[in-house]
Every structure is written in C-alpha cells, then in structure tokens.
Amino acid sequence: MNKFFIVRHGQTQWNIEGRTQGQGDSKLTEKGKEQAEKLAHKLVKYNIDYIYSSDLGRTIETSSIISSVLQKEVEYNEGLREINFGKWEGLTIEEIKNRYSDIYKIWRNAPHNALIPDAENLTALKERLLKCINYLNKKHEKSNILLVSHGMSIKVLLLSLLGSDLSNLYRIKQDNTALNIVEFREYGPVIIRTNDTSHLEGE
Template sequence: MIRLYFVRHGETEWNKIGKFQGSADISLNNMGKIQADLTAEYIKKFKFDKIYSSPLKRAFETASKIAEKQNIGIIKDERLKEMNFGDWEGLSFDCIEAKWPGRLKEMYYSPDKVNIPNGETFLQVQMRTKKFLNNLLENEGDKNYLIVSHGVTLRTIFCNLLGIPLNKAWNLSQKNANISCIEYRDKNRSILNFLNYTDHLSKVKE
C-alpha cells in the first residue's frame, strides 16, 4: 500500500491580501514561515520515503522545513506547480470581477469549463498531475510519500485519486499549510484518511 501525504504551502503576502498567485513565484511571509515550522514539527512522526515539491518558492520553502526534520532530500517536479492564472495573476478578486464580470463565479461553479485569459485550464492542470501520479504510483510495496504543492493543483490530484468530477474540485477545502492523506490501494481504490487537517496550526492566528 502506498500512503500519500499532501501539504499545501504556507501563507504568502498575496494570500493575505487576496491576490491570485498562480505561476508567480512568491515566497512565504512571516506567518507562512511559522506555519511551515509547525507543519514540519507535527508531520515529523510520519517517515517519508520521498518528498516531492513544486519548484515555486512558497511550496519549496515549506517542503524544506519538513525535509530538515526528516533528513531527506526534496525532488522538485514542474508538474506540481500551481495553475497558471494568466492575466489574473497579481490581481485582486474585485479587480478581476471588474474586468471580467461573472468569470470568477464561473471558475468556482464550473471550473471544468472556465477559460482564463492566457492561463491554463483546470483540465490541463489535471492532466499534468495525472501524469505525475501515474509515474509515482508505478512503484510497488509499502511507501510513504509527501507531496507539497498548491491549492488548485492539490484539488486536481484529489479528484484524480478519489474519482471526484473536476467540476466539484472547489468542494475540497485546502487551507494554507494543511495536511491531507490518501491511501492508494490500486488504480480502482483509494481511501481518504483525512483532508485539510489544520489543528497543528492552532497556536497561530490565520
């Protein structure tokens, strides 16, 4: 059985002020660094065979805190990067709504259909994460893997593993520095152990 653990990166300034990040390479802010430390301390009880991370700073910085506690290296994988939000990157929700009325609502209610100017589609993100999973799950035997990534990217992975339609991706909550776990039995059976666990962050205000 392969046990997959997932961590979303800690907070950034753009998270805090409500800007779309996507492929923009934004570092953790002070709160994000604290969240990463708390996550690393909590998750050290799980021993990982490998740690995979998005190469974007906010994810890799989070993964690095965890890897230090595990005494293990990190494998960067481009397929774990956040969705490219194109012309929306760096913009606030209000600004996007003003320039593209109704498009944000479409993204949340019909993510499988929305087209973001000069950005990726949710389906394109799902396809690249599916390729990542296919490569990862070729390995046999009892393994524990950690994957550190981003909100949309992780949601597409969960949809892939759990057979959830892509148009329901936003039903899966993903807070900063949360932990999730899925047991992969075979291609027809994956079991969700827990999703969006954040009790380890109770010492800090979000």
C-alpha cells in the same frame, strides 16, 4: 501500498493580500514559515521516505523547512506546480471581477468550463497532476511519500482521485500547510484525511 502525504505551502504575502498566485510567486510570511515548521514536526511521526515538491518559490521554501526537520532531501517536480492562471496572476478578486466579469462568473459557477486568458484549464491541470502521482506511485513501493503543492492543484487532485467532477472544485477546502493523506490500495486510491490543520491549533 504507497501512502501519500499531500500538503499545501505556508502562508504567503499574496495570500494575505488576496492576490491570485498561480505560477507567479510570493514569498512566505513569517507566519507561513512558522506554519511549515509546525507541519514538519507533525510529519515526523509518519516516517516519510521521500519528499517531492513543486518547483515554485513558495513550495521550495516550505519543503526546505520540512526537509531540514525530517532530514530528507527534496526532489522538485514541475507536475506539482499550481495551475497557471494566465492573465489573472497577481490580481485581486476585485480586479478580476472588474476586468473579467463574464469569465469570473463562469469560474465561480462552473469552474470546469472557464477559459481564463492565457491560462491552464482545470482538465489540463487534472491530467498533469494524475500523470505525476501515477508516475510516483509506480516508481516507489510500500513508501510514505510527501508531496508539497498548492491549494488549487491539491483540490483538483483529490477530486480526480475520488472520480468526482471538476465542477465540485469549491466543495473542498485547503488551508495553508493543510495535510491530506491518500493510500493507494489494490483497488485504487483511498482518501484517509483532508485539510488537517490540527498542527496550527492556537493560532
């Protein structure tokens, strides 16, 4: 039985500005680096065997901080990237509302049906993430595996593991450096913990 520890990257400058990141990038803030450090020390007790990270800048920064504390090497995997938001990347919500009002309404009310210009849709994201985690689950056995990824990707992955419809996207919350734990048992994946940010208490 493998156990996956799935975490979101630390706070970025674009998080503060409310900009859509997608596969664009924004560096971690000082607070984001501190969040990653706190998460790393929380993860020590779980005896992580392997670390896999998205290859985008903000997850590379986060996984590097965790790696230095856990003394484990990081392997980068494109399958863990954030959704590609196409023309929306770098835009604030207000800018998206003004330029793409019709699509934005669909995105907020029926996200699984939204076709954002030049973007990846949620179904394609789901397939990419499941392919990645299923590959890692077959590659390893009885291991504690850390995945460093992104908010939208983690929400879609959790919904997919639950067998829940992607229309439920907004029913899951993922804060910066949130910890989620999933066990793969004989009868399938079991979600043990979601959006745990207890390591950030007092912020």
